[in-house]
Amino acid sequence: MQIIDGTIASPKGFYATGLHAGLKKEKKDLGVIYSAIPANAAAVYTTNQVKAAPIFVTKEAMADQKVQSVVVNSGIANACTGDLGLENAKEMQSLAASQLNVAKENVAVASTGVIGKQLPMEIIESGISKIDLQQQQPYAFHEAILTTDTSTKEIVVTEEINGQMVTMAGVAKGSGMIHPNMATMLAFITTDAQISKDLLQEMLADKTETTFNQITVDGDTSTNDMVLVLANGLAENPIIEKNSEAHEKFIAMFQLVSETLAKMIAKDGEGATKLIEVQVVGALSDTEARLVAKKVVGSSLVKTAMFGEDPNWGRIICAVGYAGSQTDPEKIDMWIGDQQLLKHSQPQEFDELVMKETLEKEKICITVDLNIGEQSGKAWGCDLTYKYIEVNALYHT
């Protein structure tokens, strides 16, 4: 497998573009992905009971697991917008379908931004009318889906599968209201691999648990979360059979793409200066390991300690204790970087200079060994900073 430079349109037969329609002051706010032929598709959505209108429209479009185009806007979430919001999301789907000449049942819709505002449909309509399949700017799509993100988030990988080069590309946006459960804010993954709808959905559901669902910025699960995978088969590899070597390779590509996007979202959390990775080993199950890892990385006290570059293991073991998994409180080992802080829950001497250097880095790894089993799991988050307060207290509805 190779990581290459590229965009969401790098896999064969994919097109993408983005533009400034006028929902935001200056930044790009409307984007589309298009596949030359309808692609097999898989999706996971927010588990928040309050779901945005586009979630319902996309779920309906996904009934046959075929998607040919995705239309996305940022700036307005189209959440808590009632019947009119639902009509508007459907209208956005229809407009994109006409403009791109695809069946509207094969158009997925996604939105992100402020909750409770109606989409100004004249702006959406005029924006969509400017999309020209002959003139694409794929990187502009990466920009068009952002809100408070400070950078675009993308990764492209290639791999030979059943004798053919297959490409997979992923793009995501995150930043605030990030504590996904079944999906994350918005992530789109395209591939030209031939693979069945069932294997695609199975893989997405499985990998979401260990990647997108294992990040947290602020503990708040959004109303608009969605991960959508499109596989159009244009690489012309012999179709991927379940449990074959090809399947394993494909899953490895997907794991790398998903985990990379998840980490990028965690690192670019609102106000963040550091990526925090927590690995829990020695747990009774991988589910419990992930639970403990996510509780530690989500603790405000751990997040502020990392911002302050303080090896405050008391706050870490406290979070392990309340995570709700099986734990023997006398048996916990802990490391920050490669410096051991606790052995069987007892403080260890460590090199303060090395620790200082470890904590000054942009990525901090915390490892917890529960010493009661063989299973492990990871979670990713960011530090909690003055800037987070600024971003969220100065933001006015």
Add this chain to the structure above:
Amino acid sequence: MQIIDGTIASPKGFYATGLHAGLKKEKKDLGVIYSAIPANAAAVYTTNQVKAAPIFVTKEAMADQKVQSVVVNSGIANACTGDLGLENAKEMQSLAASQLNVAKENVAVASTGVIGKQLPMEIIESGISKIDLQQQQPYAFHEAILTTDTSTKEIVVTEEINGQMVTMAGVAKGSGMIHPNMATMLAFITTDAQISKDLLQEMLADKTETTFNQITVDGDTSTNDMVLVLANGLAENPIIEKNSEAHEKFIAMFQLVSETLAKMIAKDGEGATKLIEVQVVGALSDTEARLVAKKVVGSSLVKTAMFGEDPNWGRIICAVGYAGSQTDPEKIDMWIGDQQLLKHSQPQEFDELVMKETLEKEKICITVDLNIGEQSGKAWGCDLTYKYIEVNALYHT
């Protein structure tokens, strides 16, 4: 019932004092409560699996539900301190027992402060040796249990029960690592009422659910949480019978004391400028109503919005949606103060000037009507501010 000025030693036969032993630089850090006779006692403790040494010692002392004295230190939590920590907590119990001439089995022990440091026993010993039952300073006890708290937290109420005046006093500390589950950081409640151990424990367990367990500052459940109630019977009221009018009156006193202390803890959360009260009505059960209320008041995005004095109902309804209770996302009504923001999940016009004044206050009330049942619940928290980051990032272990 009457609220009066007083201290934890106001009920008949109680004595309390506090002093500077030397665990902290200058502030008071050691305190005791003493009852002239062994009191019937009830307690609830942290559900964190990582429990501090004094929790184990107090649980053992509580085996017969009789307590005559409580010894408390602040500055060091005596948590994650292994066998030596447990020995030290027992030694602290013995020292207090000797000094006050009570059976050590009747001495409860509590600690709060830094995790992972051993108690310097020579300081504890010298501090306890200065306690003189002839010279009490009850208010100094209120001060001696504080850590990052900015103010003491106490309330005293009196009521005539079965023809006798009964007094109940409560004192607490909170500030950080506040997201109690079965108890809160430290709260001590004394009363001279005659009441059985069983009724006392039943009432404490029941009321803890709706008071101390309904506050959150930072989502972190401490290793040292404890609420302890002592009833020494010296008011000489005829004993309180279950379900009698006297029982009702006594429960009302306890409810007021517990809820007042809980709100004081929430309001004095680290860096807080505002108390936030969330009331959820129209829920299917009171448990679900409390769950939703606690999720809303614990949301970092809601907390920063309140700091920014922004009526950001999108963040509130988002938290309602992910709280995990039964909800009809189309039926939610919402108010901040007495201004309605949502009716059946649709935005309502409100008076912006009145809203501005409401949000500028030190206490903000958010009401959510789920409109699917008859039950209700409340939770209390505080805003999330620059000062919270400062307190927790600059604090070094």
